[in-house]
Amino acid sequence: MAPLPAKPAMKDRILETADRLFYLQGIRAVGVDTIAAEIGISKRTLYNHFPSKDALISAYLARRFVQPRPSDKPAVEQILSTFDALERRFAAKDFRGCPFVNAVAELGGEDKSVRKIAIAFKESRRLWFRDLLIQLGAADAEGLATQLALLVDGSIAQDLVRNDPAMARAAKEAATVLLRHAGVKVGGGETAQ
Amino acid sequence: MAPLPAKPAMKDRILETADRLFYLQGIRAVGVDTIAAEIGISKRTLYNHFPSKDALISAYLARRFVQPRPSDKPAVEQILSTFDALERRFAAKDFRGCPFVNAVAELGGEDKSVRKIAIAFKESRRLWFRDLLIQLGAADAEGLATQLALLVDGSIAQDLVRNDPAMARAAKEAATVLLRHAGVKVGGGETAQ
DNA sequence: ATTTAGGTACACAGACCTGTGTAACAAGGC
DNA sequence: GCCTTGTTACACAGGTCTGTGTACCTAAAT
Numbered sequence: 001m002a003p004l005p006a007k008p009a010m011k012d013r014i015l016e017t018a019d020r021l022f023y024l025q026g027i028r029a030v031g032v033d034t035i036a037a038e039i040g041i042s043k044r045t046l047y048n049h050f051p052s053k054d055a056l057i058s059a060y061l062a063r064r065f066v067q068p069r070p071s072d073k074p075a076v077e078q079i080l081s082t083f084d085a086l087e088r089r090f091a092a093k094d095f096r097g098c099p100f101v102n103a104v105a106e107l108g109g110e111d112k113s114v115r116k117i118a119i120a121f122k123e124s125r126r127l128w129f130r131d132l133l134i135q136l137g138a139a140d141a142e143g144l145a146t147q148l149a150l151l152v153d154g155s156i157a158q159d160l161v162r163n164d165p166a167m168a169r170a171a172k173e174a175a176t177v178l179l180r181h182a183g184v185k186v187g188g189g190e191t192a193q
Numbered sequence: 194m195a196p197l198p199a200k201p202a203m204k205d206r207i208l209e210t211a212d213r214l215f216y217l218q219g220i221r222a223v224g225v226d227t228i229a230a231e232i233g234i235s236k237r238t239l240y241n242h243f244p245s246k247d248a249l250i251s252a253y254l255a256r257r258f259v260q261p262r263p264s265d266k267p268a269v270e271q272i273l274s275t276f277d278a279l280e281r282r283f284a285a286k287d288f289r290g291c292p293f294v295n296a297v298a299e300l301g302g303e304d305k306s307v308r309k310i311a312i313a314f315k316e317s318r319r320l321w322f323r324d325l326l327i328q329l330g331a332a333d334a335e336g337l338a339t340q341l342a343l344l345v346d347g348s349i350a351q352d353l354v355r356n357d358p359a360m361a362r363a364a365k366e367a368a369t370v371l372l373r374h375a376g377v378k379v380g381g382g383e384t385a386q
Numbered sequence: 387a388t389t390t391a392g393g394t395a396c397a398c399a400g401a402c403c404t405g406t407g408t409a410a411c412a413a414g415g416c
Numbered sequence: 417g418c419c420t421t422g423t424t425a426c427a428c429a430g431g432t433c434t435g436t437g438t439a440c441c442t443a444a445a446t
Contacts, residue, residue, distance in 0.1 A: 026221075026299055026301050028221045029221070033432085033433080042393075042394050044395085045392080045393055047436080048393080052435080053434065096302075101350050102299075104354050105219070105298045105299060108218050119354055122355060147344075147366065149351065150343075150344055150360065150364055151367075154342070154346040155343050156350070161293065161297050161315050166339075171340070173336065174344075178371075181374070224402070225403085225405085226404090234424085235426090237426095238422080238423055245404080246405090
């Protein structure tokens with residue numbers, strides 16, 4: 001009915017495939033040939049949708065930049081369930097660390113736009129923590145939000161290397177201690193054990 | 194006097210240069226040509242000392258695998274000064290994250306030996322924390338050591354992206370809280386402020 | 387029926403990569 | 417003098433990479 005329902009399908013397919021391959025194998029390790037071949041299209045078609053590999057990289061990272069959706073759950077539960085979600089993702093065998101950190105590590109200071117989006121992503125996550133902490137009346141919400149972000153990224157880095165989902169649990173336990181220390185009331189023993 | 198004082202100089206020069214370039218620009222981003230050219234030697238000479246680029250990569254990571262030297266300082270001070278050292282390294286403009294994490298991120302699951310040495314490195318650091326914590330009689334030295342390692346790697350990842358040495362201070366403050374919570378006596382207010 | 391948009395096949399340029407082969411050169415030990 | 421060891425210069429093989437050029441095809445819109 002609408003004149004363009006199936007039209008953007010190709011661009012999305014390219015992006016989705018690039019995302020998967022970039023993330024799993026590394027950006028430099030995946031050539032545009034590989035992406036096109038994986039979809040079964042010609043390289044020319046790919047370049048008709050994205051002017052360069054750099055544009056594809058930017059689109060890949062932009063696609064990964066998703067905000068956590070607002071929730072009605074209690075703030076403290078939102079914060080702690082972050083680490084449960086991490087543990088679940090660590091257990092999936094296609095988890096390969098934070099795409100933004102990996103991109104910066106791989107592309108170095110060379111690429112300014114990559115770093116820029118990575119910084120924006122990390123800060124947005126920190127602010128998400130901070131706003132919840134403010135709701136909770138936590139002492140030093142700014143500093144504590146940073147510390148929680150450290151625990152998240154630390155567990156991601158450790159899991160990337162060790163492949164051990166327990167890293168998320170360790171982070172959650174540390175987060176619980178830090179929250180309590182900041183005067184936040186945290187529900188019982190679900191953290192221990 | 195000794196017959197081979199200047200002999201291994203070349204191999205060391207190659208390794209040192211490879212280390213610097215691999216670390217700063219990424220392993221895949223640096224070709225053997227570039228390394229040889231940087232030293233001013235021929236590519237042939239490089240290949241006379243290392244049979245392949247993979248061997249050079251392994252030597253690079255092995256070179257980065259240094260144990261913290263034993264110290265007479267009090268254990269708690271050793272632990273906390275780790276974060277001061279991190280802050281100093283973050284402030285240097287040639288800091289580009291953890292070479293082991295970066296290598297795993299860049300080379301992916303593809304390379305088993307790289308992951309192996311990265312795991313060994315991370316575990317050796319965790320054990321270093323653990324042994325000090327045992328000396329201190331901390332509760333749950335194993336778990337706490339993991340948590341401290343998370344804070345280290347988290348601050349490294351955050352600094353890699355943001356270039357903000359304050360990440361090390363945030364990690365130190367979190368570490369202080371966790372140590373106190375485990376019953377470790379930590380000296381005064383040098384952490385706050 | 388014709389135009390137009392998007393896709394295909396395929397070759398190619400130009401760069402860079404790892405790794406090898408070869409012949410010549412320099413310096414110290416014997 | 418001779419021989420060994422390390423280095424150099426340089427070409428090259430064979431592969432991969434990004435990106436372009438071109439001519440053809442198909443299907444939908446008009």
